[in-house]
Amino acid sequence: MSDLRSRMMELAISFLNAFNEFTTESVVRYRSESCMHRLLPKSLDAPPRTNSEYSAWVGNLKNVMSGFKLSFMDGYEPIIDDKSRHITLHLKSTCETVLGEYQNEYVWIMKVDETGQEIVDIMEFADSAYTIEWIQKLQNAIEKK
Structure with missing residues (x-):
């Protein structure tokens, strides 16, 4: 395994562990200053978010969600492409919400x-x-808080 591939695999695991802390700081911990986060498909009508915008969004979600955890879908591991420098993760989430x-x-x-x-x-x-x-349900719950 190449050194780059090893570092990318470590990054994937570290990113997931940090994300699961689910704080405004931890969800952007392994991102570059200029990193953009895009929620797709386009039909979700979600704007691309900078680190600060993503952190703020998570801060709002924390008002109505607790225990948010991401984990690998059963039978799937990260796909690491060290030539194009891409990591692909097939994930599932669970958490409790006010709803x-x-x-x-x-x-x-x-x-x-x-x-x-x-x-x-x-x-x-x-x-x-x-x-x-x-x-929409979560947005309504955030506005009621």
């Missing part, structure tokens, strides 16, 4: 820097039907 249990499915495609130690871009594909169902 009940939330579970979703995702594919995250992350581009890393030349060293394999920072994420420079994230494309997050979510289960759009489930996300659309929940996004």
